Structures are given as C-alpha cells and as structure tokens.
Amino acid sequence: MSDPILQVSGLTKVYAGGVKALDNVDLEIQKGEIFALLGPNGAGKTTLIGAVCGLVRPSAGSMSAFGHNLTKDWRRARARIGLVPQELSTDMFETVEHAVSYSRGLFGHAPDKARIEEILKSLTLFDKRKSQIRELSGGMKRRVLIAKALAHEPDLLFLDEPTAGVDVELRKDMWAQISALRERGVTIILTTHYIEEAEEMADRVGIIRGGKILMVDDKAAMMKRLGRTEAVLQLGQPLAELPPAIAAFPVELIEDGRALCFRGGDGTGKGREQVAELTKAVIGEGIDYTGIDIRESSLEDIFVSLLSDVEEAA
Amino acid sequence: MHFNFRGAWSIYTRELMRAFRTAFQSILSPVLTTSLYFIVFGTVIGARMEPVDGVAYGAFIIPGLLMLTLLGETTSNSSFGIYMPRFTGTIYELLSAPVGVAETLIGFVGAAATKGLILAAIILVTATFFVDYEIKYPLFAMLYIMLVAASFSLFGFILGIWADSFEKLGIIPLLILTPLTFLGGTFYSIDDLPEPWNAVALANPIAFLVSGLRWTFYGTSDVPIALSLGLTLGFLATCTAIIAFIFKTGWRLRD
Numbered sequence: 001m002s003d004p005i006l007q008v009s010g011l012t013k014v015y016a017g018g019v020k021a022l023d024n025v026d027l028e029i030q031k032g033e034i035f036a037l038l039g040p041n042g043a044g045k046t047t048l049i050g051a052v053c054g055l056v057r058p059s060a061g062s063m064s065a066f067g068h069n070l071t072k073d074w075r076r077a078r079a080r081i082g083l084v085p086q087e088l089s090t091d092m093f094e095t096v097e098h099a100v101s102y103s104r105g106l107f108g109h110a111p112d113k114a115r116i117e118e119i120l121k122s123l124t125l126f127d128k129r130k131s132q133i134r135e136l137s138g139g140m141k142r143r144v145l146i147a148k149a150l151a152h153e154p155d156l157l158f159l160d161e162p163t164a165g166v167d168v169e170l171r172k173d174m175w176a177q178i179s180a181l182r183e184r185g186v187t188i189i190l191t192t193h194y195i196e197e198a199e200e201m202a203d204r205v206g207i208i209r210g211g212k213i214l215m216v217d218d219k220a221a222m223m224k225r226l227g228r229t230e231a232v233l234q235l236g237q238p239l240a241e242l243p244p245a246i247a248a249f250p251v252e253l254i255e256d257g258r259a260l261c262f263r264g265g266d267g268t269g270k271g272r273e274q275v276a277e278l279t280k281a282v283i284g285e286g287i288d289y290t291g292i293d294i295r296e297s298s299l300e301d302i303f304v305s306l307l308s309d310v311e312e313a314a
Numbered sequence: 315m316h317f318n319f320r321g322a323w324s325i326y327t328r329e330l331m332r333a334f335r336t337a338f339q340s341i342l343s344p345v346l347t348t349s350l351y352f353i354v355f356g357t358v359i360g361a362r363m364e365p366v367d368g369v370a371y372g373a374f375i376i377p378g379l380l381m382l383t384l385l386g387e388t389t390s391n392s393s394f395g396i397y398m399p400r401f402t403g404t405i406y407e408l409l410s411a412p413v414g415v416a417e418t419l420i421g422f423v424g425a426a427a428t429k430g431l432i433l434a435a436i437i438l439v440t441a442t443f444f445v446d447y448e449i450k451y452p453l454f455a456m457l458y459i460m461l462v463a464a465s466f467s468l469f470g471f472i473l474g475i476w477a478d479s480f481e482k483l484g485i486i487p488l489l490i491l492t493p494l495t496f497l498g499g500t501f502y503s504i505d506d507l508p509e510p511w512n513a514v515a516l517a518n519p520i521a522f523l524v525s526g527l528r529w530t531f532y533g534t535s536d537v538p539i540a541l542s543l544g545l546t547l548g549f550l551a552t553c554t555a556i557i558a559f560i561f562k563t564g565w566r567l568r569d
Contacts, residue, residue: 015569047569050569053406053409053410054409054410054568055406055409055410055568055569056568056569057564057568057569074412075316075318075412075414076412078410078411078412079412081410083406083407083410085403085406087403089402089403089404089406089407090402090404091402091404092402093335098328098331102324102328103407105320105321105323105324106320106321106324106325106407106408106411106413107318107321107411107412108318108319108320108321108412109320110320148407
C-alpha cells in the first residue's frame, strides 16, 4: 500500500466551553480513494475537517498531508487541499466567474481562464458565469462552492455535506461530478447524512460519534462483515413452533406464527443461498408459504446498528 | 511555498473592486461631505475669519478635514473588509488557503490604505476648486498620509476582528474617531485655546496627527512634528503587534 496522503494522529479538540469535539482521533487516507465520514449531528465530522483545513485549532495531536506537517509546513500542505463547506458561504454580490478566479489566486495559482472555463463547464455553471451569485438557486450556489474549491486543482478535496438540501436529481448529478473527480485522481473525503450517498460512492467508510472514530473499513469489507440478509416468508397456515429441520436456520416466527423471518448471511449474497436452502427445507416439511420478501441490509442498517450497540454499551 | 504573492494580490484586488463596486458610498459620499465642509467653512465662513498662524482659514482646515476623512474611511473600510467574511462565513476560504498574516494584511490593509490614499488625492484636488493653498513639503505630506492610512487600516482590521455585530463595527469610527478629530484642531489651532483647554486638547492623540499633517502643508504645527511622527509610528507598531498576536492565537478567527 502506498503512503497515506493524509495522516491524523491523536487529534483532540476541546472547545472553550469544555465540549470535547474530537477525542484522540487517528485516521489515514490513501491517495485516490473516496472516504466517507459518517456520523450523527455533533459527532465531530465538521470539526475534524476544520482541523485539517486550518479552521479549527487542535488541542492535541498531529496532522500531515502529502508529507508536510500541517502545523509547521501548512502552506505547502494547504495549497493542495480544497474545501467545500457545509454552509452556502459566498460573496453574494460577486459574479460566478470572479469568485472562482479569486479562489484560484488565493491559493497561489496564476490566472488561467481556460481552466476556469473548464471547471465552470464541468459543473454546468458556464452560462451563469457573469451572474451574481445571489441570483442563483441553492443548488447552483452549491456548485459554485465546488467550483471555487476546484479552482486551484487540489489533490485532496473535502466535501462537508455536499448534497445537503439539494433535490434528488441534483444530488445524483453531484455524485457523478464526484466520481469524475476521482477519475482525475483527486482524493475525496466527504461527510454526509445520506448513508445512501456513502454506499453509492465511497471506497472506505469511517464512522464517528462523540468525537471518536468507531470504525474505519473498506465499504465492501464492512458490508461483508456486518451486512445481513433478511427474508420473510408469509405462511399459508400459522405455526405454533418450528420443526427441528427449520429451527437449524437463523429463523424465528413472527406475526403470531403467520410469518417466518430469516436473518443471516454476510452482506455478500451468501444469505440468499441460505434462504434458498431454507425454502427447500420448508417445502420438505410440508409447510405452505404464500409469499417471500428478501432484502440485503444497507450501509444505513449497519450504521444504525453500530450506533445502537455503542449506546447500549454506554 | 514561502510568501504567497498571488494570494495577497487576489485579496488586494478583490477588496479594491469591492470599494469601486460601491463607489457612491465609499468614494463619492466622503468626497461630497468634505466638499460641503470646504464650501461652508472654507469659502463662506472662512472668508470672514482671520488667518490662523499666517494661513488663510480656508486653507488652514484642509489638513484637518483630510485627516477626518482619512481616519474614518480607512478604519471603516478595513474593518468592514474583514468583518464581512466573518459575518457571512466566507472567512473559511481565507483560513484554509495558504495565506498567512503578511498576505492577509497586504490584501485587506493594503486595499483599505490604497482607497484612503485615492480619497485623499480626490479631496485635495476638490479643495483647489474652493480654496487657494500650497503644500510646503509635498513629498513629506504624501508619506505622512500613507503612514496614517496604513496605521488606521491596521486599526480597522483589529476592529473588524474584535466586532461581533454591525453596531460595534460602527461605534469606534462614529463615536470616537469623528469627535476626536473634530476636537483635535481640525477647525482651530490648539495654541489658540485658553488654559487649561489647550493642555486638555493635547490628551487627544488625533490632535497630534492633525498637527503633523498641517506641518507638512504649511510648516506650522501645535506640537513638534517629531512627536506627531513618533506617535504615529508607535501606533502603527502597536497595531501590527496586536494583529500578529491575533494570528498567532487565532483569536476570533479560528475556533
């Protein structure tokens, strides 16, 4: 595995009021990946991004990006990092074109009209380049923020809730944009409330809560390890108890014996094979069923389950 | 990367553009106000006044009026320049960019000071339509105006970081700087005040600035020019040190 492009070690942030927003966070991000940071409100996602990007002063810990210490050699590191904030923070009276050009200059790059045009076209903002930002819709303003973050051609891009408050169509459009960025070699760290978003795009997922990273894993590995298949068989006649051949499966009777619920597998499809075996066993026992409903657990199920486990443990 | 020249230039040009975008408020309005002073106090009332320290009254008030506009505008423009990104949240971009205290100051303070100098030039040209005057030490006057513009732009920058409301942003220029400039010898010579008010008037630091600028114009002053210059340089150094401290600690900039 190549060297990580971002290393965070023992990062802790205690705000003036005493709130511990980050608690000894360790994290490594690999070049070219899309990393999704999931967590409920107040989990510490934005503080973590803020600390790396220079908006928040860490209380303890160390951070380096591209081999540069983010405290001592911050200029070199920050020159290669882009940030799309959660809030729609822009100078509303500026034109789109000027706002994006300004961002490029701020990060030390020479003016490049062709490059700015390319960015604006890729985000379908080109036709609005002479418009003042206040004239744009919320979705378009969000695109402007992305364009500003891309203006200096960053190698590492932070997207803090990039699709918050945008409609479904635009959200899917944003996902396509993010995928296109990854293809160009940009490493992306995104925070999101939409687990579906992480499931759709991320290579790796980190779950944060109460300022602590609970888990970081490859998305596919996480689904395999924690994912489940759930199948519900609607029975022709209610059952009082399970025959031994059926009870050998991870099943239980629900709805007063009128349905049989299977929960098993590992999120890789193995559960479906077990469900097929179960249906054979059900038929073999002479039990009639009238319908079957199968679903794989989503990343959201895993996320919710993980957070509930932590709450129970606490 | 050491000094981010392009970053500083980007902030500087953007801030100047902001001033020109609101030209009526930021340029025409102060020029119009100062012109009215020239008409009322310089031409109409000044014609009936005795010369002060050998200088015609209309000409005598030019340095004070120039200082009045310069202090107010540089302080307001600089404070507004840094306060607005804090207020709207766009400060995130500045804080996440590879720009440090030097680039930020050159950008924000440089633009505010430049605007102050442009205003000063316009006011001086405007004054020629109403009053006859000559500047005895033009180079020194220019350098002194630049020094005051830079100092009060730095002061405004501190104000913009300190303020957490628009009300606080306006308090210092309106309730402190303007009265102190009026009372700092803009319309009269401190030497002409009776005892003990001439001594009391010297407790007002703005009096030293007005006096210093008047010396560069006419060679006469209420206090020695070295004292005015020393005070201004001291103020510049103090403001710079405070800003360095703000950036070092992140006070009101970084959580």
